[in-house]
Amino acid sequence: MLKVSGLRVHFHNASPERYAVNGVSFSLKRGETLGIVGESGSGKTVTAMCVSGLMPRGKADEEGSILLDGREMFSCSEENLRRIRGQDVGVVFQDPMTTFDPLCRIGRQVEEALTVRGIPKMERRKRAVEAMGLAGLRDAEELYSRYPYELSGGMLQRASIAAAMITKPKLLICDEVTTALDVLIQEQILELLRNLNEDYGMTILFISHDLHVVKKICKSVLVMERGKIVERGETAEVFARPQHAYTKKLIASIPTGAERCRAYD
Numbered sequence: 001m002l003k004v005s006g007l008r009v010h011f012h013n014a015s016p017e018r019y020a021v022n023g024v025s026f027s028l029k030r031g032e033t034l035g036i037v038g039e040s041g042s043g044k045t046v047t048a049m050c051v052s053g054l055m056p057r058g059k060a061d062e063e064g065s066i067l068l069d070g071r072e073m074f075s076c077s078e079e080n081l082r083r084i085r086g087q088d089v090g091v092v093f094q095d096p097m098t099t100f101d102p103l104c105r106i107g108r109q110v111e112e113a114l115t116v117r118g119i120p121k122m123e124r125r126k127r128a129v130e131a132m133g134l135a136g137l138r139d140a141e142e143l144y145s146r147y148p149y150e151l152s153g154g155m156l157q158r159a160s161i162a163a164a165m166i167t168k169p170k171l172l173i174c175d176e177v178t179t180a181l182d183v184l185i186q187e188q189i190l191e192l193l194r195n196l197n198e199d200y201g202m203t204i205l206f207i208s209h210d211l212h213v214v215k216k217i218c219k220s221v222l223v224m225e226r227g228k229i230v231e232r233g234e235t236a237e238v239f240a241r242p243q244h245a246y247t248k249k250l251i252a253s254i255p256t257g258a259e260r261c262r263a264y265d
């Protein structure tokens with residue numbers, strides 16, 4: 001479904017030899033869950049932005065190929081990219097607090113991808129309530145009319161997943177979606193994503209700096225360091241037998257369960 005080949009990205013304001021992404025290739029089959037892990041600045045988000053067609057125009061040189069269902073993303077017009085994003089690719093970001101406009105009711109924002117496609121109001125509302133329910137928001141009908149400040153961080157993240165899912169995209173890209181949430185809420189969001197994958201066959205590209213989180217949701221994983229993939233494989237296998245020194249370092253930096261709990265005491 002997704003085939004990325006020789007992706008290279010160089011920001012115009014970076015030094016000539018510094019590539020944000022430097023020769024990344026991978027593919028993703030329908031229904032798979034693939035994680036991308038790596039430290040801050042390793043190129044995970046830039047890779048995801050290229051795949052979702054969100055790279056800011058005129059700021060970087062991009063090379064390589066990204067085929068989404070056989071369609072080359074790099075040759076798409078801005079309008080087509082917007083359509084693909086609204087229809088085939090859903091994206092969820094780290095901070096649900098900044099995803100939503102504080103002055104606009106939640107339901108209206110969840111259904112935005114349908115608004116731009118000209119779907120009538122009643123149909124939009126019905127589908128927004130459905131998507132919010134699917135994302136595990138109870139009383140979705142009532143929450144539809146609430147404002148963002150009336151929802152907790154976990155509820156807002158569920159609402160942003162609902163917004164990304166409303167068009168039933170083929171691919172859901174999750175960029176650090178649990179990072180801003182506390183441990184219990186993290187678990188609930190991971191469970192929601194697991195269900196979306198298992199029950200609805202949703203294909204997920206899951207980006208995180210935290211291998212521990214990736215292990216819980218992704219069947220396979222790519223490890224990125226300084227713009228390159230240094231290791232890839234089944235997540236369980238990479239965990240059990242990491243080959244690259246950088247992967248070993250990432251695994252060693254994962255806090256134990258007890259340490260994670262203490263951090264939230």
Ligand SMILES: Nc1ncnc2c1ncn2[C@@H]1O[C@H](COP(=O)(O)OP(=O)(O)OP(=O)(O)O)[C@@H](O)[C@H]1O
Nearest residue numbers: 011013020038039040041042043044045046047209
């Ligand atoms: N708009 C931009 N302009 C210039 N350089 C950028 C821009 N966005 C990202 N970069 C650079 O690209 C490189 C990769 O960044 P990227 O955001 O993909 O890293 P990351 O692995 O996702 O880390 P983080 O988790 O901190 O976002 C970094 O060196 C970063 O400074």
